Amino acid sequence: MREIFESSRSGIIAAQRASATTANNIANANTPGYTRQRADLAPVGYLRNGQSRGLGVNVTQITRLRNERIDTQINRQQQELGNLLQRGRIMEQLEALMATDTGSDIDARISDLFNTFSNLSNDPQDFNHRKQVLYRAESMIDTFRDLNQGFNSIARKNQQSSGHSLDAINSVLKNLADINQSLLKSEAREGYDHTMKDKQQELLNQLSNLVNHDVQTDYRGMAEIRIGGILVLSGSEYEKISAEVDETNSLFRLRLDNGKLLQVTGGELGANVAMYEKTIPMYREGIDRVAEQLVGIINQVHREGFGLNDNVQRDFFDPSGITAATIRINPEIAADTDKIAASSAPGEAGNGLNAIRLQDIRDQRLIGGKTLHEFSVSLISDPGYELREIRVNTDTRIASIEMLTNQQEQTAGVNIDEELTDLIRYQNAYQASARVLNAAKEMYDTLLSLV
Numbered sequence: 001m002r003e004i005f006e007s008s009r010s011g012i013i014a015a016q017r018a019s020a021t022t023a024n025n026i027a028n029a030n031t032p033g034y035t036r037q038r039a040d041l042a043p044v045g046y047l048r049n050g051q052s053r054g055l056g057v058n059v060t061q062i063t064r065l066r067n068e069r070i071d072t073q074i075n076r077q078q079q080e081l082g083n084l085l086q087r088g089r090i091m092e093q094l095e096a097l098m099a100t101d102t103g104s105d106i107d108a109r110i111s112d113l114f115n116t117f118s119n120l121s122n123d124p125q126d127f128n129h130r131k132q133v134l135y136r137a138e139s140m141i142d143t144f145r146d147l148n149q150g151f152n153s154i155a156r157k158n159q160q161s162s163g164h165s166l167d168a169i170n171s172v173l174k175n176l177a178d179i180n181q182s183l184l185k186s187e188a189r190e191g192y193d194h195t196m197k198d199k200q201q202e203l204l205n206q207l208s209n210l211v212n213h214d215v216q217t218d219y220r221g222m223a224e225i226r227i228g229g230i231l232v233l234s235g236s237e238y239e240k241i242s243a244e245v246d247e248t249n250s251l252f253r254l255r256l257d258n259g260k261l262l263q264v265t266g267g268e269l270g271a272n273v274a275m276y277e278k279t280i281p282m283y284r285e286g287i288d289r290v291a292e293q294l295v296g297i298i299n300q301v302h303r304e305g306f307g308l309n310d311n312v313q314r315d316f317f318d319p320s321g322i323t324a325a326t327i328r329i330n331p332e333i334a335a336d337t338d339k340i341a342a343s344s345a346p347g348e349a350g351n352g353l354n355a356i357r358l359q360d361i362r363d364q365r366l367i368g369g370k371t372l373h374e375f376s377v378s379l380i381s382d383p384g385y386e387l388r389e390i391r392v393n394t395d396t397r398i399a400s401i402e403m404l405t406n407q408q409e410q411t412a413g414v415n416i417d418e419e420l421t422d423l424i425r426y427q428n429a430y431q432a433s434a435r436v437l438n439a440a441k442e443m444y445d446t447l448l449s450l451v
Helices: 002-027 068-098 106-122 127-189 194-210 267-302 331-335 353-363 372-412 416-449
Strands: 037-048 051-064 214-217 223-227 230-234 241-246 251-256 365-367
Touching (some): 002 037, 068 127, 068 267, 068 372, 106 372, 127 251, 194 267, 251 267, 267 353, 267 365, 365 372
Antiparallel strands (some): 214 223
16 A cells, blocks of 8 residues: 555656646746756665565656757857957958058059159159159058058957957856856755756857867866866866057967966957957058068169259158158158159259159069069958958858757757647646545545444
């Protein structure tokens, strides 16, 4: 009789817990980040006189139904996606800065200057031709400076974005440390806290977008995180990350509270660091190289010629300004266009041979086997080419994440029809156990009435 009472009682309790778990799944069917749960049942029994006796059923645990292997794959893809998206945003800024339809197309400004040298060679004494040379040179210089200021602006925005990324990373690490502490306490009290695990997974997804990392969880579900191979989260302790920026040398160092330097390559922060230290300086150096070569070769040829009324050989540009930020016209030339050296000999006002030599610079291969025009066109086209490649890779990553997410959803997502079917099944089990309990009571009452 005892076995009947115990079995029916345990059946009622198990059906109640399983029904509650199913009801919780249904209630959270539309909750972002929720993972479906399952009540795991196991028989209870004992041996008596060499025979196995049943004592009903027990809910051994509530299982969180999630494929951790897929989570790992999703996190890897999200690290790449976060990196690509941030690189794309910065490359869009670089493309817009250097695009040929914005007035910042330095190749066109350089060509305009050489065209005015050509016009000047046809009539070296014409005042308007000389003014045009000065005007086009100043326009080209303005473009150089606009590009330099644009690079500075993009670098500042990049630096600010990096700061926001760091704040977000530190916030996520703190929250993960708090969750680790909560998981430790819940494990000590009454077992696994699945709500905390769902929150943990959401935070890990956020972290994946922000920075490359490796995560391991122990049997209690507590996460241990390494970034660049360095431990940043263990238990309830985490290392705060701070930035040390060297604007002069375009360096963006990341340092932990314990003094260790951190190397990041993935996620949004990895993109910001790479863009700040490598990509933006690369384009700035390319433009500076054009300015340096242009100033050097034009000054060299200009010094070999003469102005209208003197025999003094002088530079066209200030020789101390050889970058996009510092390039400027020789103040003597800016004050008096008669000093533009169009002539190849002193005292020959109608001689335009040196202006022809200045014009011919456009066809000289000065940088890596390319003319100034060819190198400039290649330089300003690069952001567009790289941006297209980034967009293709971004689409690929998004498709991969969607595929993996759909696979995970098949395991972790709540299917209302399945849950309702389970609910009916547990309801029937509850009713059946209740009937058994009632029958056992009647049997017991009958037995007592016979005494």
